Amino acid sequence: MPSAPISPRKTPRQARARATVAAIEEAAAHILTHGGVDALTTNLVAARAGVSIGSLYQYFPTKEAILAELLRKLRREHLHDLERAAQQGGDDLRSTTTRMIRASIAHHTEAPELARALEAAESHLPLDAESEALKTQISAIWTATLSTHALPDPSQAAFDLAALTHGMVTRAVQAGERDWDNLAARVTRAALGYLHLCTQDDHQPTQQP
Amino acid sequence: MPSAPISPRKTPRQARARATVAAIEEAAAHILTHGGVDALTTNLVAARAGVSIGSLYQYFPTKEAILAELLRKLRREHLHDLERAAQQGGDDLRSTTTRMIRASIAHHTEAPELARALEAAESHLPLDAESEALKTQISAIWTATLSTHALPDPSQAAFDLAALTHGMVTRAVQAGERDWDNLAARVTRAALGYLHLCTQDDHQPTQQP
Amino acid sequence: MPSAPISPRKTPRQARARATVAAIEEAAAHILTHGGVDALTTNLVAARAGVSIGSLYQYFPTKEAILAELLRKLRREHLHDLERAAQQGGDDLRSTTTRMIRASIAHHTEAPELARALEAAESHLPLDAESEALKTQISAIWTATLSTHALPDPSQAAFDLAALTHGMVTRAVQAGERDWDNLAARVTRAALGYLHLCTQDDHQPTQQP
Amino acid sequence: MPSAPISPRKTPRQARARATVAAIEEAAAHILTHGGVDALTTNLVAARAGVSIGSLYQYFPTKEAILAELLRKLRREHLHDLERAAQQGGDDLRSTTTRMIRASIAHHTEAPELARALEAAESHLPLDAESEALKTQISAIWTATLSTHALPDPSQAAFDLAALTHGMVTRAVQAGERDWDNLAARVTRAALGYLHLCTQDDHQPTQQP
DNA sequence: TATGAATGAGTTTTCATTCAT
DNA sequence: AATGAATGAAAACTCATTCAT
Numbered sequence: 007m008p009s010a011p012i013s014p015r016k017t018p019r020q021a022r023a024r025a026t027v028a029a030i031e032e033a034a035a036h037i038l039t040h041g042g043v044d045a046l047t048t049n050l051v052a053a054r055a056g057v058s059i060g061s062l063y064q065y066f067p068t069k070e071a072i073l074a075e076l077l078r079k080l081r082r083e084h085l086h087d088l089e090r091a092a093q094q095g096g097d098d099l100r101s102t103t104t105r106m107i108r109a110s111i112a113h114h115t116e117a118p119e120l121a122r123a124l125e126a127a128e129s130h131l132p133l134d135a136e137s138e139a140l141k142t143q144i145s146a147i148w149t150a151t152l153s154t155h156a157l158p159d160p161s162q163a164a165f166d167l168a169a170l171t172h173g174m175v176t177r178a179v180q181a182g183e184r185d186w187d188n189l190a191a192r193v194t195r196a197a198l199g200y201l202h203l204c205t206q207d208d209h210q211p212t213q214q215p
Numbered sequence: 216m217p218s219a220p221i222s223p224r225k226t227p228r229q230a231r232a233r234a235t236v237a238a239i240e241e242a243a244a245h246i247l248t249h250g251g252v253d254a255l256t257t258n259l260v261a262a263r264a265g266v267s268i269g270s271l272y273q274y275f276p277t278k279e280a281i282l283a284e285l286l287r288k289l290r291r292e293h294l295h296d297l298e299r300a301a302q303q304g305g306d307d308l309r310s311t312t313t314r315m316i317r318a319s320i321a322h323h324t325e326a327p328e329l330a331r332a333l334e335a336a337e338s339h340l341p342l343d344a345e346s347e348a349l350k351t352q353i354s355a356i357w358t359a360t361l362s363t364h365a366l367p368d369p370s371q372a373a374f375d376l377a378a379l380t381h382g383m384v385t386r387a388v389q390a391g392e393r394d395w396d397n398l399a400a401r402v403t404r405a406a407l408g409y410l411h412l413c414t415q416d417d418h419q420p421t422q423q424p
Numbered sequence: 425m426p427s428a429p430i431s432p433r434k435t436p437r438q439a440r441a442r443a444t445v446a447a448i449e450e451a452a453a454h455i456l457t458h459g460g461v462d463a464l465t466t467n468l469v470a471a472r473a474g475v476s477i478g479s480l481y482q483y484f485p486t487k488e489a490i491l492a493e494l495l496r497k498l499r500r501e502h503l504h505d506l507e508r509a510a511q512q513g514g515d516d517l518r519s520t521t522t523r524m525i526r527a528s529i530a531h532h533t534e535a536p537e538l539a540r541a542l543e544a545a546e547s548h549l550p551l552d553a554e555s556e557a558l559k560t561q562i563s564a565i566w567t568a569t570l571s572t573h574a575l576p577d578p579s580q581a582a583f584d585l586a587a588l589t590h591g592m593v594t595r596a597v598q599a600g601e602r603d604w605d606n607l608a609a610r611v612t613r614a615a616l617g618y619l620h621l622c623t624q625d626d627h628q629p630t631q632q633p
Numbered sequence: 634m635p636s637a638p639i640s641p642r643k644t645p646r647q648a649r650a651r652a653t654v655a656a657i658e659e660a661a662a663h664i665l666t667h668g669g670v671d672a673l674t675t676n677l678v679a680a681r682a683g684v685s686i687g688s689l690y691q692y693f694p695t696k697e698a699i700l701a702e703l704l705r706k707l708r709r710e711h712l713h714d715l716e717r718a719a720q721q722g723g724d725d726l727r728s729t730t731t732r733m734i735r736a737s738i739a740h741h742t743e744a745p746e747l748a749r750a751l752e753a754a755e756s757h758l759p760l761d762a763e764s765e766a767l768k769t770q771i772s773a774i775w776t777a778t779l780s781t782h783a784l785p786d787p788s789q790a791a792f793d794l795a796a797l798t799h800g801m802v803t804r805a806v807q808a809g810e811r812d813w814d815n816l817a818a819r820v821t822r823a824a825l826g827y828l829h830l831c832t833q834d835d836h837q838p839t840q841q842p
Numbered sequence: 843t844a845t846g847a848a849t850g851a852g853t854t855t856t857c858a859t860t861c862a863t
Numbered sequence: 864a865a866t867g868a869a870t871g872a873a874a875a876c877t878c879a880t881t882c883a884t
Contacts, residue, residue, distance in 0.1 A: 020863090023868060042339065048854060058870045063855065126335055129389075130253075162401075165390070166383060170405055173382010174375060180338075181374070192371075192409070196379055199408005200401070232843095257879060267845045268880085278879065438884090441847060460757065466875060476849045481876065544753055547807075548671075580819075583808070584801060588823055591800010592793060598756075599792070610789075610827070614797055617826005618819070650864090674857060685866045686859085696858065849881075860870075 027065050029055040031079075034072045039119040043127050046073070074131050077124045081140040084113045088147050099155050100203060103167075104194045106151065110171050111190055118179040144168075155201065167197050236274050238264040240288070243281045248328045252336055255282075283340050286333045290349040293322045297356050308364050309412060312376075313403050315360065319380045320399055327388040334385075353377075364410065376406050445483050447473040449497075452490045457537040461545050464491075492549050495542045499558040502531045506565050517573050518621060521585075522612045524569065528589050529608055536597040562586075573619065585615050654692050656682040658706070661699045666746045670754055673700075701758050704751045708767040711740045715774050726782050727830060730794075731821050733778065737798045738817055745806040752803075771795075782828065794824050 033055035037046050048069050052059040066072045091109040092102060114121045133141075148164035157163050174193050183189055242263035246255050257278050261268040275281045300314040323330045342350075357373035366372050383402050392398055451473035455464050466487050470477040484490045509527040510520060532539045551559075566582035575581050592611050601607055660681035664673050675696050679686040693699045718732040741748045760768075775791035784790050801820050810816055 020868070022863090026868080044339065047852085049852090059855085060857085060870050061868075064868070067855095069854070130251075165386070166401055166405070169383045169386035170379050171382075173380075173385065174378045176382065177374070177378035192375055195411075196375070196405045196409040199411075200405040202404075202408075256877085259878095269845050269882085270843085272880070273843080438845095438847070440884090444847080462757065465873085467873090477876080478849050478878085479847075482847070485876095487875070548669075583804070584819055584823070587801045587804035588797050589800075591798075591803065592796045594800065595792070595796035610793055613829075614793070614823045614827040617829075618823040620822075620826075653865095675859080676857070687861085687866050688864080690859070691864075845882105845884085847881105847883090849879100851878100853877080854875090856874080857872100858870100860868105862868090863866085 023065075026055075026057055026061055029057055030062055030065065030072065031075060035076060035117070035120055038073075038076070038123045039117055042119075043073075043123050048072075070131055073124065073127050074134065074137065076120075077128060077131065078134075078137055078140065080113075080121060080124055081137065081144070084110070085140055085144050085147075087112060088144060092147050092151055099151070099201075100198065102151055103197055103201070104190070106148070107171055107193050107197060108186075108190050110168075111175050111186055111193070114175050114179055115186060122176065122180070152201075155203075157201070163201065166200060170196055170200065232274070235264075235266055235270060238266055239271055239274065239281065240284060244285060244326070244329055247285070247332045248326055251328075252332050257281075279340055282333065282336050283343065283346065285329075286337060286340065287343075287346055287349065289322075289330065289333055290346065290353070293319070294349055294353050294356075296321060297353060301356050301360055308360070308410070309407065311360055312406055312410070312412075313399070315357070316380055316402050316406060317395075317399050319377075320384050320395055320402070323384050323388050324395060331385065331389070361410075364412075366410070372410065375409060379405055379409065441483075444473075444475055444479055447475055448480055448483065448490065449493060453494060453535070453538055456491075456494070456541045457535055460537075461491075461541050466490075488549055491542065491545045492552065492555065494538075495546060495549065496552075496555055496558065498531075498539060498542055499555065499562070502528070503558055503562050503565075505530060506562060510565050510569055517569070517619075518616065520569055521615055521619070522608070524566070525589055525611050525615060526604075526608050528586075529593050529604055529611070532593050532597055533604060540594065540598070570619075573621075575619070581619065584618060588614055588618065650692070653682075653684055653688055656684060657689055657692065657699065658703060662703060662744070662747055665703070665750045666744055669746075670750050675699075697758055700751065700754050701761065701764065703747075704755060704758065705761075705764055705767065707740075707748065707751055708764065708771070711737070712767055712771050712774075714739060715771060719774050719778050726778070726828075727825065729778055730824055730828070730830075731817070733775070734798055734820050734824060735813075735817050737795075738802050738813055738820070741802050741806050742813060749803065749807070779828075782830075784828070790828065793827060797823055797827065 030051060034046060034051045037050060037054060046069070048062055049059055051072065052062045055062070066075070087109040088106055091105040094105065096102070145161070145164055145168070148168060149161045152160040152163050152167075171193050174196065175189065178189050239260060243255060243260045246259060246263060255278070257271060258268055260281065261271040264271070275284070296318040297315055300318040301311060303314065305311070354370070354373055354377070357377060358370045361369040361372050361376075380402050383405065384398065387398050448469060452464060452469045455468060455472060464487070466480055467477055469490065470480045473480070484493070505527040506524055509523040512523065514520070563579070563582055563586070566586060567579045570578040570581050570585075589611050592614065593607065596607050657678060660678045661673060664677060664681060673696070675689060676686055678699065679689040682689070693702070714736040715733055718736040719729060721732065723729070772788070772791055772795070775795060776788045779787040779790050779794075798820050801823065802816065805816050
């Protein structure tokens with residue numbers, strides 16, 4: 007039941023302040039990674055950051071604001087990776103899609119637990135303008151890519167591919183898979199199948215861990 | 216950080232007790248559906264069930280035990296639906312897969328909020344033997360179905376199809392989609408693509424709400 | 425900035441519960457008397473009442489609810505005393521007014537600090553229906569009494585007499601006066617003067633402590 | 634529970650410093666007027682004054698010191714107004730009293746919320762020498778004025794009239810009254826009644842807003 | 843067996859005040 | 864002198880769970 011958009015309380019001016027904010031974010035990420043959202047208490051974050059609870063509240067008006075900030079950071083990175091994947095290389099849909107899927111996998115790869123926790127928290131957060139914008143842009147990239155192919159509804163295809171990728175990756179990560187190339191191949195197979203681009207040449211490189 | 220498996224404290228023998236347990240489960244489901252996990256407090260569950268908090272703890276040793284029980288119920292139903300879908304009808308892989316996907320969608324369809332909340336809670340719950348068994352069985356059905364087809368690793372394919380389906384359905388439900396036939400068609404398309412069974416005849420019946 | 429009316433959370437059913445509530449109210453009154461509103465913290469109240477903080481919140485949803493309850497109690501007593509003063513004795517305006525003023529003084533007399541603290545708090549409290557009703561009734565009694573006299577605006581006279589009485593009594597109590605008869609005489613003199621009922625026979629029985 | 638008298642930390646010598654102090658006082662008055670004592674936080678005062686929190690503490694050792702200073706200013710003005718009212722015009726007790734009452738009303742009239750908040754705070758403040766002196770002088774003026782009349786205890790009469798006036802004015806202001814002439818007439822009526830100077834000629838010009 | 847009163851550790855958040863720069 | 868980052872005690876309130884009746 008998100009209510010009002012949440013953003014940091016004040017922007018750090020001095021170097022010391024910037025270090026404080028960084029320490030808080032880092033601590034929060036660590037706790038989220040190892041204990042999940044339930045373990046994320048403001049006191050614990052402050053303690054782990056080596057900062058007083060008062061300092062935490064100088065920069066983050068609520069606990070949710072911390073989550074929101076981490077989520078924003080994650081999305082920014084995701085957007086950046088997707089953009090690179092979309093532009094770089096040939097304009098062949100197959101290979102572009104493959105690269106974008108790899109980028110999406112990478113998104114979950116560096117800190118899988120953190121990503122999971124943040125995404126789970128997302129539905130409870132009142133997202134601010136930047137978060138919404140990032141979401142829109144991510145969506146737009148997929149849509150733009152797919153528009154080169156003749157599809158009745160590219161934006162729905164974008165939505166479905168994102169969901170499909172997300173679902174497969176999340177589950178695989180959760181199950182402990184770490185062979186990203188193999189995973190990328192399987193996801194790509196499903197994606198191309200969805201797009202009616204399936205062929206027999208990318209043949210099953212399977213094997214579950 | 217699940218610790219020890221959790222199961223109901225004692226099995227209700229008398230009719231009255233069975234009614235009490237049912238009332239508690241129903242109340243918990245209702246609260247979960249309408250308020251999410253955060254709204255699920257033991258006192259509230261007891262109140263809504265028209266039962267004293269003491270009685271609740273007679274049958275459920277902890278709050279998690281309630282969630283675990285609801286999750287078990289959900290999985291039992293899912294298993295049952297999948298079994299029917301797997302057995303019924305022709306042994307054609309295409310149509311069997313389609314039926315099974317429809318069954319999976321139905322699983323999220325009746326009480327989407329409840330299913331979401333329970334799945335989100337799952338990672339925090341110490342699953343008991345029955346839950347594990349249910350998971351294994353669900354997996355087994357998919358694997359068995361896919362074994363009729365020549366696949367290098369049917370159990371991984373089962374895993375991937377379940378993940379793919381789950382991801383697409385969850386997101387669609389979250390986005391407010393309610394046209395299940397359309398959704399089923401899209402998921403099936405991706406699944407058959409993954410299985411290299413794609414053809415051009417099931418052509419895009421798309422349209423996002 | 426009062427927002428929503430506040431009333432007790434649940435009514436105690438068992439004797440034990442009633443004792444708990446009584447202990448809380450008593451403790452709150454004691455703290456209010458000796459330390460003022462600023463000293464009134466929920467933890468302190470609970471501690472002094474020999475009750476856990478949780479128990480306090482079983483019966484009072486917020487700290488304000490405690491204040492509101494004490495205020496209601498005070499007003500109930502005031503109303504009761506005023507009613508007796510208004511009915512009892514001759515219908516002579518002079519003597520009725522005198523009796524009512526004495527009743528008002530008595531109101532501040534038993535626990536002057538408590539009364540002061542509660543009245544100071546009143547403007548911050550979102551009053552509930554009963555409190556409002558009590559206020560109206562107290563006002564009505566004065567108005568009714570004064571209506572027997574030919575006054576252009578009895579309700580304003582009621583308002584002014586209450587204010588005048590309240591002001592004089594509060595200040596006197598604050599200054600440490602304890603000779604209530606003397607105080608009553610002075611207040612009555614001002615009140616009758618206001619009503620144009622002044623005479624020379626109630627001659628100055630003054631002397632400040 | 635006032636402890637040690639509180640006065641400004643250091644007297645501003647330079648013009649800039651004087652401006653800083655003025656800005657702080659103004660900001661505090663504004664906040665007090667619009668949000669009450671609860672809204673008065675040192676950080677907010679500093680922010681509104683356009684001054685750093687550190688600077689605020691250069692001139693006021695504690696938050697209470699700010700309140701104390703505002704209170705002193707209010708009393709100084711009140712004293713000044715009373716002095717003028719006492720001296721100016723005829724030495725007739727009736728008219729002098731009337732003028733003094735009008736001065737007292739004016740005291741609450743310019744910034745009713747501020748005056749209320751400050752007076753409410755007074756009982757918590759450890760008053761310094763100047764505040765005490767001001768109080769004494771205000772009292773003395775009333776006493777001096779009343780001494781011209783044959784009264785057994787002029788200082789008590791002074792005390793009572795001040796209390797009576799204060800009570801009526803405070804309540805009227807609180808109730809939203811803004812017709813100061815009407816209010817002055819009513820207060821005067823009570824005061825003269827108290828002094829046994831009542832006559833029938835100042836007949837009820839009543840009418841509550 | 844059922845009840846519901848009681849518990850208290852734990853959570854978020856505020857704000858007066860200090861002190862390094 | 865001024866700044867503003869940092870502090871941390873303290874306050875309100877929640878909720879899973881226990882246990883006397």
